[in-house]
Amino acid sequence: DGGITQSPKYLFRKEGQNVTLSCEQNLNHDAMYWYRQDPGQGLRLIYYSQIVNDFQKGDIAEGYSVSREKKESFPLTVTSAQKNPTAFYLCASSTDYGYTFGSGTRLTVV
């Protein structure tokens, strides 16, 4: 079955540590996205990529970085510069008919 796989499902980060969230898709979609979800705030766009080796900042990119070396993969790194990283992170890809989301990674600072 085609879809988006995010891993890990749960991730714990210590203060000052960088962590990387994985996102892999087998839908052959060009466009991919990372969203952050906080209670009561809906979905906020972190980064998006329209094609391989190209990506753009979204609305809340500070403290995050991404890469797009392969069409299938769009990993997100949460750096130590992100002061409030505890959230639910969603990866998505899209066609003309809307988004397909992964199951998310819940990141907690310990």
Added chain:
Amino acid sequence: QQQVKQSPQSLIVQKGGISIINCAYENTAFDYFPWYQQFPGKGPALLIAIRPDVSEKKEGRFTISFNKSAKQFSLHIMDSQPGDSATYFCAASMKRSGGYQKVTFGTGTKLQVIP
């Protein structure tokens, strides 16, 4: 101008009743209006969508009503069931190129259907 305002924030409906969630937008360049359903601990899933050239779209118990002049659209869930309990997001988007969409999401409505 990019905002999509969604209400109510939470909704409790009895089984068999009608659930209604409303959204309003400002940017007339939006050309695609999807609704997403999200269960706890899962990613949102596309439920139903409409383009602005139609006023209503129905899929099973789910109906989108669209009022272009008022820049409002709503989701109606008929015969609501406990299994419909989830968070619902409205969204508005503009297609750019190559499948990329600039999507603006509402803040979500948490629906609880009680037996």
